[in-house]
Amino acid sequence: MELREYFVEGLNIIGVELTEEIIDRLMKYAELLMETNKHTNLTAIRDEKDLIEKHFLDSMLVQKLIREDMTSAMDIGTGAGFPGMVLAICNPQIRFTLMDSVGKKTKFLEMVRDDLGLTNVEVVNERAEEYIKKDGRRESYDLGLCRGVSKLNVILEYMVPFLKVDGDFYALKMEGTGEELEAENALKVLSTEILGTEVFHLPYCKDVRHIIRMKKREKTDSKYPRRTGIPLKRPL
Numbered sequence: 436m437e438l439r440e441y442f443v444e445g446l447n448i449i450g451v452e453l454t455e456e457i458i459d460r461l462m463k464y465a466e467l468l469m470e471t472n473k474h475t476n477l478t479a480i481r482d483e484k485d486l487i488e489k490h491f492l493d494s495m496l497v498q499k500l501i502r503e504d505m506t507s508a509m510d511i512g513t514g515a516g517f518p519g520m521v522l523a524i525c526n527p528q529i530r531f532t533l534m535d536s537v538g539k540k541t542k543f544l545e546m547v548r549d550d551l552g553l554t555n556v557e558v559v560n561e562r563a564e565e566y567i568k569k570d571g572r573r574e575s576y577d578l579g580l581c582r583g584v585s586k587l588n589v590i591l592e593y594m595v596p597f598l599k600v601d602g603d604f605y606a607l608k609m610e611g612t613g614e615e616l617e618a619e620n621a622l623k624v625l626s627t628e629i630l631g632t633e634v635f636h637l638p639y640c641k642d643v644r645h646i647i648r649m650k651k652r653e654k655t656d657s658k659y660p661r662r663t664g665i666p667l668k669r670p671l
């Protein structure tokens with residue numbers, strides 16, 4: 436099966452519909468990733484179909500949870516753009532900030548953005564604990580996204596200060612990590628509530644994926660996040 440067909444069939448299985456133009460853009464992004472990955476290590480997944488399923492289709496699972504009232508989104512530790520770049524391509528009406536502390540990854544994302552002419556993507560080469568200090572960033576996003584960065588109690592401290600009150604945070608997780616229990620104190624301190632966990636299956640390998648849906652209920656105390664490195668070293 437040709438790669439584009441493999442992607443389109445996967446989209447059908449997970450029940451997401453996209454225009455031909457958006458599919459073209461996503462395939463171009465996949466091509467750029469495979470090409471760049473030959474000389475710059477951006478992802479450990481080398482097999483083309485695995486890359487489509489485990490990065491692109493996995494990121495697409497979030498698409499069903501995107502609402503019309505969401506106008507801005509932050510992806511912390513986006514790496515080579517998952518899930519943020521995939522969702523930015525699918526949702527041109529939402530402004531995305533794609534953040535990663537590793538320069539070679541953000542350089543790649545800038546190339547993808549420029550190549551595809553995306554006007555709704557801002558790429559930031561920073562750590563979350565530093566970027567939050569920038570004017571106008573605190574309490575300013577409708578949606579937070581995070582996949583594969585750290586445990587829930589750590590990423591909550593990175594993300595929640597960026598969210599508006601009533602903003603949503605979707606954490607993408609492998610099956611049953613049980614991190615919710617460990618994150619009880621972080622959720623309380625950061626006035627964030629778990630609304631539920633959506634359980635999905637990847638279309639071909641059938642691996643289970645969880646998306647933990649959370650909502651920020653109150654303004655965040657300015658002492659969070661603590662200084663760079665502390666959220667990871669001493670989680671809330």
Ligand SMILES: C[S@@+](CC[C@H](N)C(=O)[O-])C[C@H]1O[C@@H](n2cnc3c(N)ncnc32)[C@H](O)[C@@H]1O
Pocket residue numbers: 511512513514515516517518534535536537540561562563564581582583584593
């Ligand atoms: C395992 S990768 C996951 C990348 C991508 N989200 C994915 O799922 O393919 C984790 C990324 O988070 C970034 N990262 C970790 N802590 C961070 C922080 N405090 N601020 C910004 N980026 C961070 C790392 O540089 C790394 O690229």
